[in-house]
Amino acid sequence: MPIQRRRVLASTAGGLAAGLAGCVAGDDDGAGSDDAGGSDGANSPAIVGEELTLTTTTSTYDTGLLDELNAAFEERYGVAVLTVSEGTGAALEHARNGDSDVVMVHARDLEDEFMEDGYGVNRRDLMFNDFVIVGESDDPADIAGADDTEAALSALAETESTFVSRGDNSGTHTKERDLWEQAGLTVEEFGEWYVDGGGGMGEILSQTNLQGGYTLADRATFLDMRSELDLEIHVEGPVEDGPEELVNPYGLVAVNPAVHDHVAYDLAMAYIGFLTSPEGQAIIDEYTSNGERLFFADALSEDPNFQQYVPEEWGGSHRD
Structure with a gap:
């Protein structure tokens, strides 16, 4: 699995609001400290040298967006972000471990299960793009x-056209299975035309490009790789006025410190606070690849969606 490791920065840029996450502390006497990692008085972060481990879907890593987000976070906080990229599942x-x-x-059903089982807390909507069906020209x-x-x-099923599936319990694979089900089709009954690719999104696009056929892809990864592929978008998502069911929302969830007391919860x-702040959201909105915008920030709203914090099926404020 791809792993991105950055060195701990020797200094930080600017002060840090203690209310953001409760993990910044000034010196007791309000004076600067030589070992605070870029001292600027009582506002200096006191967390230099720590490391945050993020597990994330392949699309955020492969497109390079995390390079931009994590670099800004590391500069602000003076910490290292260790990124492990794999499917959502x-x-x-x-x-969980x-x-x-x-x-x-980016699979709300799996996120909800993660929270319902007590492993995740303080979920936030982060951004969205959409899914597209791509294939040979x-x-x-x-x-x-x-x-x-x-x-x-x-x-696709009637013509038995080759379809390459992620097959890895990722967010894209979960969406694909849901879409087949909504169409009244059973994947387990498909023939050899349905291929279990079992890889990340970039791998599946390359495999589809090599052997022909179709696949379901997130728009960001496809646009980022388009110059390398002889594939076209055949079915658009809602970003280009396509079916709304192809929307692809991303969320952030902290691991519950009451279950795993060793996690770096603060x-x-x-991290959640920074990525959902105006600065973090601006980085997302301004990030492009090959001249194309890949993601759309979704954390800030004058009319917040409070359902983002709990599993969608929970109707009340207390768990049964």
Whole structure:
């Protein structure tokens, strides 16, 4: 699995608001300290030398967005971010085992299960893009321009056109399985035309490009790799006025310190706070690849969605 490790920074840029995550402390007498990692008085962070472990989906890593977000966070806080990139299911499983401090994923059902089981707390909406169905340019299933996802998938099944699945319990794989089910189709009954690729999004796009056929991809990874691929978008998501069911929201969840008391909870909350702040959201909105915007910030709103904090099916403020 790809791992990104950065060195602990020797200094930090600017002061830090203690209310952001409760993990910044000034000196007792309000004076500066030589070992605070870039002393600027009582506002200097007192967490230099710590490391935050983030488990996240491959799309945020492969597109390079995390390079931008983590560099800004590390500069502000004077800490290192260790990023483990894999499918959403595996990212959450590492968090369940206490092997990460915070997760950034994109499968709300799996996130809800993670929270319902007590492993995750303080979930926040972060950003969104959408899913698209991409495939070879000759489009043997004739689905190009379809505005009905169910009809497009039914055409793929009827023509038995090669379809390469992530097959890895990732957020994209979870969405794909949901879409087949909504179309009234059962994956377990598919023939050899349905291929279990079992890899990250970049790998699956490359595999589809090599052998032909179709796949479901997040728009960001496809746009980032488009110059390397002989594939086209045949079914658009809502970013380009396609079906709303292809929306692809990302969330941040801190690992519950009551379950795993060794996790860097204060630092996880600082990370969540930074990425959902105006500065973090601006980095997301301004990030492009090959001239294309890949993600759309979704954390700040004059009318906040308070359902983001708890599993969607919870109707009240207290757990049954």
